[in-house]
Amino acid sequence: MLKSSQHSIVIGDRVVDLVRDTLRDRAGDIVPLRPRAWAVLRLLAIRAGHLVGKDEIMDEVWSDCEVTEDSLVQAIGDIRRALGDAGRPALKTLPRRGYMLVVDDKPIDAPVVSGSTVEISEIEARPASSPMPHLSIIVLPFANLGGDPAQDYFVDGVTECLTTDLSRIAGSFVVGRNTAFTFKGRAVDARQIGRDLNVRYVLEGSVQRGANRFRLNAQLTDTETGGHVWAERFDKAAADLLDMQDEIVARLANTLNAELIKAEARRAERSPRPDAMDLYFQGRACINKGVTPVFLAQARDFFARALALDPGNVEAAVAAAQIDVSVASAFLTDDPSVQFEAAETALNRVLLHAPSHPRAHMLLGAVQMQTRRVLSGIAECRQALLLDPNLADAHGFIGLGKFLLGRGEEVEEHVREALRLSPHDTRIYLWYMFVGLGKLSIAADSEAVDWFRRSIECNRNHALAHFHFATALALVGDVQEARAATLAGLALDPGFTIRRYRTKPRVDSPAHLRFYEGMRLAGVPEG
Structure with missing residues (x-):
C-alpha cells in the first residue's frame, strides 16, 4: 500500500515528494492541497510508521496562531480526499491520541509517555531497517548555566529558533521541538539518541548571561562515532535579548550549514x-x-x-x-x-x-x-x-547590485549585514570582492586594495579576485605586486583576458574604463 524512500513516499497512486514539498499523482502532476494540510501530511510522512500525537501536530503546524482541534480534523479530511482510495487505509486515526501513516501495513506504535520524565528507551524509535536520513539532526535544549529561571525563556527560544532555521538547510531532517524538549535538563548519550531517533547528529549547548557579557557554547556530535564534528563559542557584550537571539541563531545556523555539508560529503566519499x-x-x-x-x-x-x-x-x-x-x-x-x-x-x-x-x-x-x-x-x-x-549570501548579492547600479558607496553596508549573519561564511571571499569593486568604482583605490586582499586571504581559489586585486594595485602605483597578482590569477584561469572581461559588460559606467586601464598596467593579457 505504502512504500517509502528517503525522499518520497508512495501511497497508492499518489507520491508524497519531500524534496519538492508537493503531493503528486503518478503522472507527476501536483495534487492541490492547502498549505496547512500539506504541512500535516509532510510531518506524518517524515514520521511514517509512528504515532504522531495531536498536540505535536498542532504545535508544529499551527505554531503561529491559536486554533481548535477542528482545524486539524479538517486538514486530515483534506489529506484523505487528496490521497484518494488509498487515503483511509494508509492514514490511521488513533482515537484521542493522534494519527499515523502505515508502512507496509505494519504500524509501529509508540508507547504512551506519561509524567514529566522520559527515559531514552521510552522514546519512539524507527525500525532498525529504516535508513538514517541525510543531514538528520536533533537540537537538544540548551542549558541555562546562569541558573536564573528568568533566562529560561531566552535559552529555550534559542533552541526553538535554531530548530526552525536548521530545517531550511537543503536536504535536512530536523527532529521537532516537542520531541527534543523531552530531553531538557537530562544527561544524554549522543549514540543512544542516534539509535533511538534515527538521526546522524546531535547539537547541544549552553548559555550563560552575566551582568555585561553573554556567552554561548555549542557542539555538534556524530551519533555513529560519538565524536565531535564541530564546536563554537560566542562571547559578546550583552544587548537586547531578542536582537541578540536572532543574531546568534543566524550565525549558528549558517555555520552549521557549512559544517554539515562537509560532514555529509565526507560520509558520501566512503x-x-x-x-x-x-x-x-x-x-x-x-x-x-x-x-x-x-x-x-x-x-x-x-x-x-x-x-x-x-x-x-x-x-x-x-x-x-x-x-x-x-x-x-x-x-x-x-x-x-x-x-x-x-x-x-x-x-x-x-x-x-x-x-x-x-x-x-x-x-x-x-x-x-x-x-x-x-x-x-x-x-x-x-x-x-x-x-x-538567514540567507546572508542574498545580502551580498544586493551589494553587488548596488555596484552594478553605479552606487558603489552603498555596497559595504549590505556586505556588513551579510557578515553579521554569517561571519565565517564559505562565500565571504565573494562579499569582500564586491566591496572592493564598489570602492574601486568610486576611486577609493587604497580601500579597494585592502578589500581585495582580504578576499584572497579568505580563499585563494578565485581567479577573478586576483585580477581585481591586480587592477587596484596597479591603480595605486604598485605595479610589481600587481603583476604578481595577475600571474596568480592566470595560474587559476589561464584563459582570462581583458577582451573576455569586456564581453557584454554588466554595467555602463565610466568607472569601468579605469578597470581596463588598471588591468593593462597589471599585465593582464589583452586577448
Missing part, C-alpha cells in the same frame, strides 16, 4: 553506492572550495549524476544552475550569456515547482543583475530573504 543526496553534498563541498574551472567542473559532474539518479531533486537542480551562474559571473567563458541563459531557464523551471525556494530566487536575482535587469534582480534577492532571513 559510500560504495552514493545516492542522489550523497552526490549533491559532494558537489556542494566542491563549490565551497572556490571558483576555479577544476572545482566547478567537479561539482557539475556530481550534480549531473545526482539528477540522473533523481531527476526531480530540486536541490541538485538549483546547485547545477549555480555552477552556470558562477562560470558566467567569474568570466570563465568567452560568452557568459550562454551560461546566464541556461541558469535562468533552469531556475525558472525549479521555481515553477518550488516557488518558495530561497536560493533559487537569490540565484535568479544574481543572473538578472548581471544581465542588465539590476532592480529586478535585487527584488528577487529581497524575496529570498523574506523566505529565509
